Amino acid sequence: MSEYAIELRNVSVAYGDCQCLADVSLAIPINSVVALIGPSGCGKSTLIRSMNRTNELVAKTVTTGEVNFGGRDVYGSRMDLRELRERIGMVFQRPNPFPKSIFDNVAWGLRSNGIRGRKRLEEAVERSLRAAALWDAVSSKLDQPALGLSGGQQQRLCIARALAVEPEILLMDEPCSALDPIATQRIEDLIDELKERYTIVIVTHNMQQAARIADFTAFLMAEQPHEPSRIVEFGRSVEIFTRPGDERTEAYVTGRFG
Amino acid sequence: MTRRVADWTARAAAWAVAGASIAVLLVIIGQIVIRGLPGFRLSFLVTAPHGIKMEGGVFPMIVASSFLTLLTLLIVGPVGIGAAVYLAEFAGDNRLTRLVRFAADTLAGVPSIVFGLFGLAFFVYFLQMGYSILAGALTLSMMVLPTMLRVSEEAIRAVPASYREGSLGLGATRWQTTLRVVLPAAMPAMATALILSVGRAFGETAAVLYTAGMTPSTPLLPLEGGRTLTVHLYLLATTGYIDPAYRVALVLLAVILSFNLLAGWLMARFRRRFVA
Ligand SMILES: Nc1ncnc2c1ncn2[C@@H]1O[C@H](COP(=O)(O)OP(=O)(O)OP(=O)(O)O)[C@@H](O)[C@H]1O
Ligand SMILES: [Mg+2]
Numbered sequence: 001m002s003e004y005a006i007e008l009r010n011v012s013v014a015y016g017d018c019q020c021l022a023d024v025s026l027a028i029p030i031n032s033v034v035a036l037i038g039p040s041g042c043g044k045s046t047l048i049r050s051m052n053r054t055n056e057l058v059a060k061t062v063t064t065g066e067v068n069f070g071g072r073d074v075y076g077s078r079m080d081l082r083e084l085r086e087r088i089g090m091v092f093q094r095p096n097p098f099p100k101s102i103f104d105n106v107a108w109g110l111r112s113n114g115i116r117g118r119k120r121l122e123e124a125v126e127r128s129l130r131a132a133a134l135w136d137a138v139s140s141k142l143d144q145p146a147l148g149l150s151g152g153q154q155q156r157l158c159i160a161r162a163l164a165v166e167p168e169i170l171l172m173d174e175p176c177s178a179l180d181p182i183a184t185q186r187i188e189d190l191i192d193e194l195k196e197r198y199t200i201v202i203v204t205h206n207m208q209q210a211a212r213i214a215d216f217t218a219f220l221m222a223e224q225p226h227e228p229s230r231i232v233e234f235g236r237s238v239e240i241f242t243r244p245g246d247e248r249t250e251a252y253v254t255g256r257f258g
Numbered sequence: 259m260t261r262r263v264a265d266w267t268a269r270a271a272a273w274a275v276a277g278a279s280i281a282v283l284l285v286i287i288g289q290i291v292i293r294g295l296p297g298f299r300l301s302f303l304v305t306a307p308h309g310i311k312m313e314g315g316v317f318p319m320i321v322a323s324s325f326l327t328l329l330t331l332l333i334v335g336p337v338g339i340g341a342a343v344y345l346a347e348f349a350g351d352n353r354l355t356r357l358v359r360f361a362a363d364t365l366a367g368v369p370s371i372v373f374g375l376f377g378l379a380f381f382v383y384f385l386q387m388g389y390s391i392l393a394g395a396l397t398l399s400m401m402v403l404p405t406m407l408r409v410s411e412e413a414i415r416a417v418p419a420s421y422r423e424g425s426l427g428l429g430a431t432r433w434q435t436t437l438r439v440v441l442p443a444a445m446p447a448m449a450t451a452l453i454l455s456v457g458r459a460f461g462e463t464a465a466v467l468y469t470a471g472m473t474p475s476t477p478l479l480p481l482e483g484g485r486t487l488t489v490h491l492y493l494l495a496t497t498g499y500i501d502p503a504y505r506v507a508l509v510l511l512a513v514i515l516s517f518n519l520l521a522g523w524l525m526a527r528f529r530r531r532f533v534a
Contacts, residue, residue: 057426058419086429096420099443112430112438158424165428 002071005030005169005199006051006088011065012228013046013055020046022228024065026218028169033191033200035214035237037207039252042220043229044203045093048171051201052088053081070168086113089162093174095154097146097161102138105146105157109165124164132160133190152183159190163198170194172202176209188213207253211241219249287511294508297501303509307474312494316506318476322391322484323460323513325477326470329395330459334406335452337399339441342410342448347436359411362404370465373401377469389471389483397469398462402455413447414440446528453521457514463488 004027013021020043028034036044046055053074055061067074074084086109097105104111106125115121125142129135134156138149146157155175162170172191176184191200191213204210210217218234233240233249244250305315349355377397387393417440425435441448463486471483472493485493487510494503 052427054423054427057423082429082431084429085427090423090427092420092423092427094420096418096424098421098424098439108425108430108439109428112425112428112434161424161428 002068003030004028005032005069006074007068008051009066009068011047011050011063011067013043013050014062015059019228021050022230024220024231026231026234028199028201029216030199031195031197032215033195033202033213035210035217036201036203036220037205037210037217037252038220038229038232040205042222044220045173047220048173048201048203049090051169051171052085052090053079054085054090082113086165087167088169088171089165089167091155091158091162091170091172091175094178095151095158097149097154097157099145099147101143102146102149102157103142106160106164108161113165125160128160128164129157131163131194132156133186133193134160150183152179152186155179155183155187156190159187163194167198169199169201172200174203174205177205184209207241207255211237217241219244219246219252221248221252290504290507290511293501294504294506298505298508302505306476307490312474312490312497312499312502316487316490316509318474319485319487319490319506320509321476322470323486323488325391325480325484326394326398326466326486327456327460329391329480330398330402331452331456333395333399334402334455334459338403338406338452338455339410339448341407342414343436343441345407346411346414347432347440359408362407365400366404366408370401370462373397374465374468376400377465382469387481389469389473390481391470391477391484392480394466394470394484394486395480397465398459401462401465402459405458406451406455409451410444410448413444413451416447417443446525449524449528450521453517453524457517460517461488461510461514463492467492 006028008024008026011021011024011026012019024047026034026047036047038044046061049055049058050063051067051069051074053063055063063075069084069088072079098108100108103121103125106128107121110121110124115124126135126139129138134153137153138144138157146154149157155178159170159175176187179187188209191202194200195215202210202214214237216235217237217240219232219240220229221232222229233244233246235245239245240249241253244253302315303320304317306318307314307316345355345358374397377393377400381387381393381396382389385393387396421439421443422435425439426432430439466486467489470486470489472485472489473483474485474490475482477484487506491503491506491510494500494506
């Protein structure tokens with residue numbers, strides 16, 4: 001077994017003629033939290049989405065290079081997209097629960113994989129909601145609409161929904177950007193707990209957040225405007241935030257641009 | 259100061275327009291009730307018309323109208339929603355789908371008598387259905403399908419992309435996502451479109467006159483002809499029996515009103531289920 005949960009080798013992504021990422025190589029260690037930081041529009045979302053092939057859901061994209069996940073190429077022709085997206089779960093920037101009940105939201109992934117047994121679903125729903133620190137708040141109203149929850153609760157519901165299918169990796173694209181500081185704090189605590197069992201990749205604009213929760217940080221940026229972005233620096237978060245090796249990283253993390 | 263004047267003017271205009279449209283509505287309803295109610299007996303609903311003066315009730319017409327409407331609903335619902343799903347979710351944007359949309363938008367504006375004529379030539383004669391409920395329902399379906407299709411397509415497109423991403427991102431297939439996430443979210447708008455379409459079909463005269471026929475008998479099978487309430491009203495009015503015509507209008511009004519109440523009730527239920 002590799003010590004990496006997922007490994008990107010020379011990954012490039014283009015939207016039509018517009019090259020967005022070039023030659024990104026990144027190895028995500030198992031059971032670590034990795035933060036992706038960089039200026040707005042540099043391609044952090046594109047990069048995180050390239051790991052479970054969700055770019056192709058939103059636009060026509062061309063991805064080259066290799067994404068190795070469990071010994072297989074994510075972009076290989078033998079990859080089963082259902083299996084891939086189950087094993088690499090995703091939490092989006094805005095909480096996006098379905099207009100269904102809380103229970104149905106969490107059970108969605110299992111049900112769409114053909115699991116029907118009520119008992120099994122109930123167990124999975126409870127376990128996932130507990131893992132997402134939401135069980136106590138919603139256990140008495142599982143049949144209520146998910147859209148009636150607060151924003152922070154909705155986001156934790158989306159995390160529970162992703163956890164229900166027992167993924168190995170959790171991708172989170174700015175999961176706190178629509179939340180207030182208290183809800184953000186709860187999600188950060190949650191990430192801290194979850195990393196014992198999952199590998200987490202998180203995009204964030206918040207330097208303190210990256211420094212607090214991430215073991216490793218990758219800084220992404222384009223050399224010139226209108227050029228594709230590359231990884232400027234990747235390393236332990238303490239290094240990146242205290243002794244960055246590249247002056248662009250230093251300028252960015254100290255808030256001098258971006 | 260000028261802003262306040264502009265604000266006040268806009269308010270006054272809005273009140274005036276709203277007041278005028280409500281007044282018109284009240285005049286129409288009032289007229290129908292005042293002239294239709296006095297001679298109205300419950301037996302009107304359950305007996306058949308008789309004699310040259312078409313006295314008696316409208317039972318066969320109620321059956322014909324309901325039968326026709328139900329059949330139209332059964333055709334337009336699945337076809338309209340199915341086609342809308344295909345157009346919005348699977349077909350993409352190409353020359354063919356643009357053509358389909360353009361055709362639908364054009365057909366939506368064609369006068370209903372033209373559909374009646376087409377139904378007469380195609381269903382009644384060419385396909386030899388004769389004057390029948392089936393021919394009428396197919397003609398009505400063609401008439402309301404374009405609107406049903408376009409409204410449903412817009413409803414499906416209005417479902418946030420984040421629902422699709424969320425579902426596909428959890429490993430669900432396109433089909434599962436469409437059937438169990440996108441369609442339920444679009445359902446309130448589509449149900450409203452369907453009820454409005456069916457209401458239109460129920461109230462239609464010209465398109466059924468030449469396709470379902472005018473026989474005042476009670477149709478029990480799709481290939482039997484029938485006279486709808488609207489056609490009956492038309493015949494009464496054109497032969498000068500104004501008071502019975504108002505009674506029929508009263509029945510039509512009551513049915514249309516209940517359609518709209520049903521639509522409102524459905525919407526409220528959906529909203530409670532999904533939004534909290
Ligand atoms: N659907 C799309 N079609 C075309 N170009 C896109 C699309 N999505 C993103 N891009 C382009 O790709 C580049 C990277 O976008 P991306 O969303 O990955 O950036 P980001 O780092 O996540 O930005 P932000 O911090 O604002 O979320 C941008 O220049 C953007 O214009
Ligand atoms: Mg982004």
